[in-house]
Amino acid sequence: MDESIIRTLQEIVGPEHVLTDPEDLLLYAYDASIHAGRPDVVVFPESTEQVSRVMALAHAHHIPVIPRGGGTNLSGGSVAPQGGIVLTLSRMTKVREIDIPNQRAVVEAGLYNLTLQEILAPYGYLYAPDPASQKVSTLGGNVAENAGGPHCLKYGVTTNHVLGLEVVLYDGRVVQLGGKAFDTPGYDLVGLLVGSEGTLGVVTAVTVRLLHVPEAIKTLLAIFDDLDGASQAVSDIIAAGIVPATLEMMDQLMMRAVEEATHAGYPTDAEAVLIIELDGLKDDMEEIADRIAQICQRNRARAVQVARTAEERDKLWAGRRGAFGATGRIKPAYLVNDGTVPRTALPQVLRQVREIGQRYGLPIGNVFHAGDGNLHPLILFDPREEGILELVERAGAEIMRICVEAGGTITGEHGIGLEKIHGMPLIASPAAIQNMRWVKEAFDPVGLLNPGKVLPQTSEGVPA
Amino acid sequence: MDFKELLAPYMDEMLRCTRCGFCQAACPTYDALRMESAVARGKIQLLLSVLNGRLDLSPKLSYYVYRCLDCRLCQQTCLSGVHTDEIFEGARRWLAHVGALPAPLQALEQRVFASHNIAGEDNAHRTLWRENMNLEVPAGQPAEVVFFIGCVASLYPMVYSIPQAFVQVLQRAGVSFSALDGEEWCCGYPLISAGRDAGPLMEHNIAAVERLGARWLVTTCPSCYHTWKTIYPPTSFQVMHATELLAALIEEGRIRPAHPPTVRRAGDAAGPLRVTYHDPCDLGRKSGVYDAPRRVITALPGVELVEMSTHHALATCCGGGGNLESIDPELSAQIAGRRLAQAQRAKAEVLVTACQQCQRTLGMAARRQRVRMPVMDVAELLLSAMEEPA
Ligand SMILES: Cc1cc2nc3c(=O)[nH]c(=O)nc-3n(C[C@H](O)[C@H](O)[C@H](O)COP(=O)(O)OP(=O)(O)OC[C@H]3O[C@@H](n4cnc5c(N)ncnc54)[C@H](O)[C@@H]3O)c2cc1C
Numbered sequence: 001m002d003e004s005i006i007r008t009l010q011e012i013v014g015p016e017h018v019l020t021d022p023e024d025l026l027l028y029a030y031d032a033s034i035h036a037g038r039p040d041v042v043v044f045p046e047s048t049e050q051v052s053r054v055m056a057l058a059h060a061h062h063i064p065v066i067p068r069g070g071g072t073n074l075s076g077g078s079v080a081p082q083g084g085i086v087l088t089l090s091r092m093t094k095v096r097e098i099d100i101p102n103q104r105a106v107v108e109a110g111l112y113n114l115t116l117q118e119i120l121a122p123y124g125y126l127y128a129p130d131p132a133s134q135k136v137s138t139l140g141g142n143v144a145e146n147a148g149g150p151h152c153l154k155y156g157v158t159t160n161h162v163l164g165l166e167v168v169l170y171d172g173r174v175v176q177l178g179g180k181a182f183d184t185p186g187y188d189l190v191g192l193l194v195g196s197e198g199t200l201g202v203v204t205a206v207t208v209r210l211l212h213v214p215e216a217i218k219t220l221l222a223i224f225d226d227l228d229g230a231s232q233a234v235s236d237i238i239a240a241g242i243v244p245a246t247l248e249m250m251d252q253l254m255m256r257a258v259e260e261a262t263h264a265g266y267p268t269d270a271e272a273v274l275i276i277e278l279d280g281l282k283d284d285m286e287e288i289a290d291r292i293a294q295i296c297q298r299n300r301a302r303a304v305q306v307a308r309t310a311e312e313r314d315k316l317w318a319g320r321r322g323a324f325g326a327t328g329r330i331k332p333a334y335l336v337n338d339g340t341v342p343r344t345a346l347p348q349v350l351r352q353v354r355e356i357g358q359r360y361g362l363p364i365g366n367v368f369h370a371g372d373g374n375l376h377p378l379i380l381f382d383p384r385e386e387g388i389l390e391l392v393e394r395a396g397a398e399i400m401r402i403c404v405e406a407g408g409t410i411t412g413e414h415g416i417g418l419e420k421i422h423g424m425p426l427i428a429s430p431a432a433i434q435n436m437r438w439v440k441e442a443f444d445p446v447g448l449l450n451p452g453k454v455l456p457q458t459s460e461g462v463p464a
Numbered sequence: 465m466d467f468k469e470l471l472a473p474y475m476d477e478m479l480r481c482t483r484c485g486f487c488q489a490a491c492p493t494y495d496a497l498r499m500e501s502a503v504a505r506g507k508i509q510l511l512l513s514v515l516n517g518r519l520d521l522s523p524k525l526s527y528y529v530y531r532c533l534d535c536r537l538c539q540q541t542c543l544s545g546v547h548t549d550e551i552f553e554g555a556r557r558w559l560a561h562v563g564a565l566p567a568p569l570q571a572l573e574q575r576v577f578a579s580h581n582i583a584g585e586d587n588a589h590r591t592l593w594r595e596n597m598n599l600e601v602p603a604g605q606p607a608e609v610v611f612f613i614g615c616v617a618s619l620y621p622m623v624y625s626i627p628q629a630f631v632q633v634l635q636r637a638g639v640s641f642s643a644l645d646g647e648e649w650c651c652g653y654p655l656i657s658a659g660r661d662a663g664p665l666m667e668h669n670i671a672a673v674e675r676l677g678a679r680w681l682v683t684t685c686p687s688c689y690h691t692w693k694t695i696y697p698p699t700s701f702q703v704m705h706a707t708e709l710l711a712a713l714i715e716e717g718r719i720r721p722a723h724p725p726t727v728r729r730a731g732d733a734a735g736p737l738r739v740t741y742h743d744p745c746d747l748g749r750k751s752g753v754y755d756a757p758r759r760v761i762t763a764l765p766g767v768e769l770v771e772m773s774t775h776h777a778l779a780t781c782c783g784g785g786g787n788l789e790s791i792d793p794e795l796s797a798q799i800a801g802r803r804l805a806q807a808q809r810a811k812a813e814v815l816v817t818a819c820q821q822c823q824r825t826l827g828m829a830a831r832r833q834r835v836r837m838p839v840m841d842v843a844e845l846l847l848s849a850m851e852e853p854a
Contacts, residue, residue, distance in 0.1 A: 328544025332479035
């Protein structure tokens with residue numbers, strides 16, 4: 001990259017916040033997926049104004065910009081396959097406003113999700129989206145991926161809790177979209193930006209909705225000796241009109257990794273467990289818990305346990321949140337699918353996933369948001385094995401396809417990024433993809449924002 | 465020779481890192497710098513790149529590897545259970561072998577070999593800490609217990625008070641002990657943690673202790689303790705940390721704390737004295753000693769032990785761990801400030817630790833930030849709660 005551009009970047013953010021050495025570029029060439037792509041320069045702005053100046057510079061010189069938060073995404077979203085500027089928001093962590101009477105907060109995009117929760121806790125409030133990666137994923141990254149989490153079954157995903165965004169556009173202009181109100185007149189541009197994976201603008205601040213911490217919480221662990229029983233129980237609980245706060249499933253393979261990592265108390269001899277959390281008012285909780293236990297027992301649950309203390313509950317959740325990370329105890333790498341299926345299709349789709357694993361000879365673990373029908377089959381492998389990657393990708397593509405065939409979609413929350421770009425035509429019609437491309441052109445006419453992500457090339461079955 | 469074979473055995477361990485990035489939340493250095501170069505995930509990717517031939521050795525690579533507290537919080541919290549300690553130890557051995565040791569550590573190495581202490585002073589000055597006391601400290605005499613004082617507490621005035629307090633407690637408890645004075649050499653930890661061997665230092669020290677016929681070696685320094693206990697070859701005597709001995713002496717009734725510790729309190733302070741305990745990494749996470757210091761603190765009258773937001777195995781490092789202070793003193797100080805802030809949030813009146821290095825870094829942070837919170841050693845707190853001898 002041109003020396004004069006580097007110098008200008010240094011003037012904008014300070015020399016120590018511009019990295020160009022080969023060691024540093026390598027450090028920003030990966031994320032939590034199996035994809036890689038090395039940038040030409042990494043920049044750490046501290047303010048919206050600095051972001052704006054970096055964007056104006058990039059625009060003037062036709063340089064790609066890849067926004068980045070914690071680098072924890074699972075779809076190759078923050079890597080730089082075409083080089084360019086990785087724009088890391090990790091220094092933008094200010095809390096601009098906590099407005100308790102109106103149940104809103106305005107925070108900068110680089111703040112970790114969990115840090116926001118810790119700031120809100122003393123007020124008795126929370127921000128509902130709780131991705132398992134919350135201690136290291138940023139609000140900007142959560143917005144860009146429309147992140148979900150265990151509690152999103154009852155409360156909805158990121159888009160249901162983000163009311164306003166401060167966005168720096170491709171040429172450096174700063175716009176405020178939405179605000180503290182539930183609805184803003186005109187098109188829902190906030191909704192458009194949420195889930196846009198850094199391809200439409202750089203989010204610098206987020207206005208979120210706050211919820212009161214529930215009066216009571218009850219966490220159940222339902223233990224099953226067969227996967228079918230567990231998935232049927234999920235389907236039956238929802239069909240009975242019960243909406244627990246969480247309804248997560250973990251299978252035996254994942255429980256083994258998690259137990260080794262966290263000693264959370266999961267039964268490693270069982271085929272599957274459901275982690276079911278109820279929250280709300282104390283009064284009717286016992287009764288709902290009883291009904292859930294009955295449904296589980298009808299589906300051959302071996303036992304339904306209740307977390308007796310906050311510590312027991314925290315341990316179960318630490319295990320659940322740590323599940324992906326713990327796979328390193330089994331195999332060095334994984335490809336995680338993120339398909340979503342109708343809950344009634346869960347038993348059948350899980351059987352098909354298992355069958356795919358057997359056919360390819362690949363271990364597949366499952367730990368996922370069952371209540372949402374949002375699967376996370378983790379295909380575990382050792383990248384050093386000859387030809388394995390191709391096998392893994394084929395198995396992954398098959399899983400995507402069975403999800404779509406079951407009436408579902410290819411990603412629930414991890415985004416398309418690079419990884420699932422080939423799956424886009426499975427789920428969006430050529431006309432829909434064309435519409436998305438027009439949106440992209442409206443926000444990024446030159447195509448410099450996170451290029452090569454989300455939208456397939458025209459050659460992939462989509463007319464230009 | 466590129467000595468990469470020193471790194472190669474850790475390939476499998478490095479590949480177990482799934483790059484989930486959860487170490488960002490654990491690493492005190494990352495917390496301060498917010499750059500991927502600080503965190504275990506990043507360092508592992510760099511080392512893998514070296515092994516794969518995609519990255520060459522450079523001063524920057526070496527700097528990144530050594531800019532580490534070696535506090536092992538990344539390992540403690542890693543979900544895949546990646547042994548970052550072994551990986552980074554291997555990396556440092558490799559770097560030291562190929563001559564890529566950062567300059568401050570080269571200088572340290574030369575000092576230790578030339579003078580047998582980290583300060584580069586005449587080793588006979590190891591008695592400085594006790595020369596202004598009115599106490600006779602036995603040295604070089606046969607004794608049941610040998611007190612291994614450590615370089616920092618012997619030679620850095622800011623923490624002389626630690627061995628001073630400890631020997632006074634021992635004497636009041638009637639423990640027969642001896643120091644080694646000039647026969648004490650650096651335990652070797654600074655060299656070992658830089659990737660070097662410390663064989664001659666170890667051999668000398670073992671012989672010096674054995675000559676006195678000791679059954680016990682006691683250290684106030686957690687790094688000496690960890691080194692003696694886990695890196696030295698087996699010895700004819702047992703190794704224990706000062707806090708373990710103090711707890712045992714209290715429990716056997718040989719020490720009787722008589723009154724609340726005499727420390728300066730704010731004018732409006734009421735109720736029991738709120739004491740928080742900072743777990744030194746080398747004593748807690750690396751050696752598993754968590755309870756002994758807490759047993760001493762809670763045995764004192766009028767004291768309430770309050771924990772900071774991180775403690776025991778998850779305690780945040782004080783900033784003085786590994787070789788960070790040599791490599792980047794400013795960063796080390798910044799991390800100390802954050803740990804001190806945790807003590808303030810716990811509303812502690814006194815910050816107690818069991819390590820001269822933690823006490824130095826935290827004490828300097830308190831001074832710099834104008835925080836009026838005494839930072840002291842377990843032995844000092846205990847001594848202040850004991851009756852003056854008649
Ligand atoms: C162990 C583990 C568990 C996980 N669990 C969940 C889960 O339960 N639910 C879930 O939804 N996800 C989960 N994820 C995936 C990941 O954590 C989320 O996608 C998260 O939202 C990414 O945030 P980040 O800050 O790491 O963003 P990054 O990974 O840095 O970036 C993600 C994408 O967002 C873009 N981006 C980042 N910041 C901005 C910004 N300020 N403006 C515009 N674009 C931006 C990037 O360009 C990229 O496309 C998990 C990941 C791991 C490793």
